[in-house]
Amino acid sequence: MFAYVVRRLIYALPILIGVNLITFALFFVVNTPDDMARLQLGVKRVTPEAIAKWKAERGYDKPLLWNANADGAGKLSETIFYAKSVRMFALDFGRADDGRDIAREIRRRMGPSLAIALPVFVLGLWATVSFALVLVFFRATAFDLAGTVFCVAMMSVSGLFYIIGGQWLLSKVWHLAPISGYGEGIDRVKFLILPVLIGVIGGIGSGTRWYRTLFLEEIGRDYVRTARAKGLSEHVVLFRHVLKNAMIPILTGVVVVIPTLFMGSLLTESFFGIPGLGSYTIEAINAQDFAVVRAMVFIGAALYILGLLLTDLSYTWVDPRVRLE
Amino acid sequence: MIEFKPVLLWSDILLFVLLGLTLSGAYASWRSEPMRRQWQRLGRNAAGMAAAMVLSFFIVVGVLDSLHYRARLPAQGDTAPVYGVEVLSVLDALLMPLKTNSEKTYSAPLAMRLFAKEAVEGEVGRDFPRLRYGGAHLGDDEENHGWDVAVQVLGGLGASMAIWLALAWRLRGGGPGRAAVRWSLLLLCLAAGPTIALAAHYHVLGTDKVGQDVLYLALKSIRTGLLIGTLTTLVTLPLAVLLGILAGYAGGWLDDAIQYVYTTLNSIPGVLLIAAAVLMMQVVIDTHPDWFSTAAERADARLLALCFILGMTSWTGLARLLRGETLKLRELDYVQAAQAFGVSRRAIMLRHILPNVSHIVLIALVMDFSSLVLAEAVLSYVGIGVDPTTISFGTMINAARMELAREPMVWWSLVAAFSFMFALVLAANLFADAVRDAFDPRAAQ
Numbered sequence: 001m002f003a004y005v006v007r008r009l010i011y012a013l014p015i016l017i018g019v020n021l022i023t024f025a026l027f028f029v030v031n032t033p034d035d036m037a038r039l040q041l042g043v044k045r046v047t048p049e050a051i052a053k054w055k056a057e058r059g060y061d062k063p064l065l066w067n068a069n070a071d072g073a074g075k076l077s078e079t080i081f082y083a084k085s086v087r088m089f090a091l092d093f094g095r096a097d098d099g100r101d102i103a104r105e106i107r108r109r110m111g112p113s114l115a116i117a118l119p120v121f122v123l124g125l126w127a128t129v130s131f132a133l134v135l136v137f138f139r140a141t142a143f144d145l146a147g148t149v150f151c152v153a154m155m156s157v158s159g160l161f162y163i164i165g166g167q168w169l170l171s172k173v174w175h176l177a178p179i180s181g182y183g184e185g186i187d188r189v190k191f192l193i194l195p196v197l198i199g200v201i202g203g204i205g206s207g208t209r210w211y212r213t214l215f216l217e218e219i220g221r222d223y224v225r226t227a228r229a230k231g232l233s234e235h236v237v238l239f240r241h242v243l244k245n246a247m248i249p250i251l252t253g254v255v256v257v258i259p260t261l262f263m264g265s266l267l268t269e270s271f272f273g274i275p276g277l278g279s280y281t282i283e284a285i286n287a288q289d290f291a292v293v294r295a296m297v298f299i300g301a302a303l304y305i306l307g308l309l310l311t312d313l314s315y316t317w318v319d320p321r322v323r324l325e
Numbered sequence: 326m327i328e329f330k331p332v333l334l335w336s337d338i339l340l341f342v343l344l345g346l347t348l349s350g351a352y353a354s355w356r357s358e359p360m361r362r363q364w365q366r367l368g369r370n371a372a373g374m375a376a377a378m379v380l381s382f383f384i385v386v387g388v389l390d391s392l393h394y395r396a397r398l399p400a401q402g403d404t405a406p407v408y409g410v411e412v413l414s415v416l417d418a419l420l421m422p423l424k425t426n427s428e429k430t431y432s433a434p435l436a437m438r439l440f441a442k443e444a445v446e447g448e449v450g451r452d453f454p455r456l457r458y459g460g461a462h463l464g465d466d467e468e469n470h471g472w473d474v475a476v477q478v479l480g481g482l483g484a485s486m487a488i489w490l491a492l493a494w495r496l497r498g499g500g501p502g503r504a505a506v507r508w509s510l511l512l513l514c515l516a517a518g519p520t521i522a523l524a525a526h527y528h529v530l531g532t533d534k535v536g537q538d539v540l541y542l543a544l545k546s547i548r549t550g551l552l553i554g555t556l557t558t559l560v561t562l563p564l565a566v567l568l569g570i571l572a573g574y575a576g577g578w579l580d581d582a583i584q585y586v587y588t589t590l591n592s593i594p595g596v597l598l599i600a601a602a603v604l605m606m607q608v609v610i611d612t613h614p615d616w617f618s619t620a621a622e623r624a625d626a627r628l629l630a631l632c633f634i635l636g637m638t639s640w641t642g643l644a645r646l647l648r649g650e651t652l653k654l655r656e657l658d659y660v661q662a663a664q665a666f667g668v669s670r671r672a673i674m675l676r677h678i679l680p681n682v683s684h685i686v687l688i689a690l691v692m693d694f695s696s697l698v699l700a701e702a703v704l705s706y707v708g709i710g711v712d713p714t715t716i717s718f719g720t721m722i723n724a725a726r727m728e729l730a731r732e733p734m735v736w737w738s739l740v741a742a743f744s745f746m747f748a749l750v751l752a753a754n755l756f757a758d759a760v761r762d763a764f765d766p767r768a769a770q
Contacts, residue, residue, distance in 0.1 A: 018586075019593055031605055035609075039611055156754050158718075158746055267706070267707075281600070296597055297598065300597050304594065
């Protein structure tokens with residue numbers, strides 16, 4: 001098991017290097033640092049000195065890959081590639097345009113992101129799986145048809161609508177929760193209710209449909225017929241047999257998401273004014289803060305790879321036939 | 326007779342190429358017996374056919390909006406003809422009154438007066454000023470407003486019912502698919518008739534902050550949504566099909582390399598990769614203003630670049646599916662037989678593998694469409710979508726985001742954008758389900 005994890009981590013390395021190369025190519029080769037400087041300082045009427053100063057402040061005044069003017073190892077390390085891309089492996093992300101340390105900012109903002117994303121994830125999973133089980137219990141009836149139509153309709157509504165409509169209805173008309181903001185301690189809960197509720201509702205349509213297909217596929221299997229034949233009631237069949245056997249496909253889709261919960265949700269956080277990583281990313285995009293976007297891309301990819309590893313490990317937990325060698 | 330000079334934007338060309346490819350593909354598959362049976366199965370699916378009718382309405386609007394031209398300006402003496410800078414479309418020409426009849430600011434749907442009080446000339450105090458165009462034909466006769474609206478609605482309903490009866494007579498008989506076509510046509514006629522009748526004299530969906538007609542904006546948004554949903558496939562399709570089949574069939578180091586590429590691309594969270602790529606594209610476009618002669622061309626380039634980026638980030642899923650399917654097909658008897666006969670690898674992939682995975686490709690593309698339309702709105706809201714001057718559902722929602730918080734509330738822009746988008750995406754989802762049911766061999770059993 002331990003050897004397996006180590007080997008998987010080693011396999012992850014080339015993928016992370018690939019991600020790193022893609023971001024490096026996007027941010028430094030497609031556009032030179034000069035282009036970025038010109039864009040941020042305004043395209044017209046920009047002096048070469050201003051560009052040089054902008055580059056020097058951010059450490060972009062080095063050669064891309066090979067520094068012929070430095071000595072020894074400096075030829076490689078005194079470059080943009082080393083300073084901005086390779087150092088990310090050591091979780092050194094440098095500074096944002098406002099001068100703050102990105103790594104510290106990320107640590108600070110993980111909490112609020114998780115406070116939204118975790119409840120949305122857990123409650124959403126519970127709601128969609130239960131709803132799907134109910135639909136499967138009443139399969140091939142008018143209720144099942146109505147539920148499926150309802151899910152397709154829910155899927156067809158823009159995520160923006162759930163947020164804007166939810167804020168309007170629950171906060172402005174019914175005054176049930178504050179529209180946006182974030183607090184400290186127990187105070188925080190009342191700010192979390194609305195975004196969590198909206199996050200769960202927004203995911204019901206596609207989630208339920210997905211699990212309903214999974215369960216319907218399982219329910220046609222022989223072991224289900226055997227269970228029914230020996231006189232088990234339908235809900236015992238559903239909960240004890242179908243749900244357990246559907247765990248593998250469920251885990252495939254679910255576990256990979258868990259690490260990326262840290263990243264937060266861009267839309268929810270920016271609409272509700274929650275100081276998490278999602279709103280951090282949006283602010284960086286709007287301010288064209290390339291260093292922050294680069295760091296978020298790297299972290300997102302690393303967390304996703306971690307998710308894939310956890311998925312494989314979780315199979316051993318639900319399915320005794322799976323052995324990791 | 327208006328003189329004009331046709332303008333072909335790159336997105337128009339690509340859209341028409343795609344339309345041509347789709348039509349010729351549909352024709353080719355119609356000629357093969359088993360494929361035709363699947364199309365016929367699609368034709369018997371009531372929900373699918375109703376969705377197809379609604380979709381075709383959107384497509385007609387989108388295609389009309391893709392026929393661009395520049396109108397000739399009134400001649401100044403006998404100089405050479407001068408053409409306006411603004412690139413218009415046939416849809417603009419049809420909706421010209423809606424496009425040009427701008428009010429000063431917000432006005433509610435079907436209103437005759439502005440939404441906010443202003444100081445009115447020749448009066449003491451502030452009042453709701455009369456609209457310039459909304460209900461202008463009534464003059465000062467404001468008591469008859471409700472009466473006039475009712476008359477227009479009834480007139481529109483009457484005309485549309487007459488058209489529908491004629492169409493329904495032509496389409497009589499047939500199975501559930503045909504019946505669904507009739508009913509969805511009725512729905513479309515019922516919605517369109519009164520709207521067209523009213524739009525001649527009122528702002529049916531009100532006006533936005535700068536006084537533009539919301540109905541016009543919503544109709545113009547359709548093209549952007551359709552383009553994002555369809556042109557992206559021009560990128561995904563070749564990449565996914567080529568690399569997916571190649572990885573599955575060739576195996577070895579080629580398989581490893583292709584798998585590595587798509588795992589790497591896949592492991593970057595989609596929104597972030599799109600954000601990074603769009604930011605970089607913006608830098609390229611902003612630092613080369615000389616590449617584009619008109620604002621429309623620049624907006625068009627940005628739209629195409631967005632499609633390209635969305636395509637680059639979304640081909641991986643389909644490629645993985647195709648690789649898996651090819652791995653399965655490779656071991657089947659007919660492929661083994663072809664290999665034994667010495668058929669070249671390229672011919673096997675083209676003639677034996679590709680036709681047998683085409684249903685997966687079709688289903689995946691139709692399924693992707695709706696999520697791409699929804700993604701456009703979100704991306705434009707985040708600020709990494711289409712050009713801010715391009716009219717799209719995303720830019721409409723973005724401009725109206727604070728309107729529900731106003732007192733009194735302005736709801737019509739958001740409601741219009743969300744309902745048009747809902748209709749488009751719902752129709753696309755239902756159609757995708759019907760396509761899957763008709764073409765997936767597993768669903769057929």
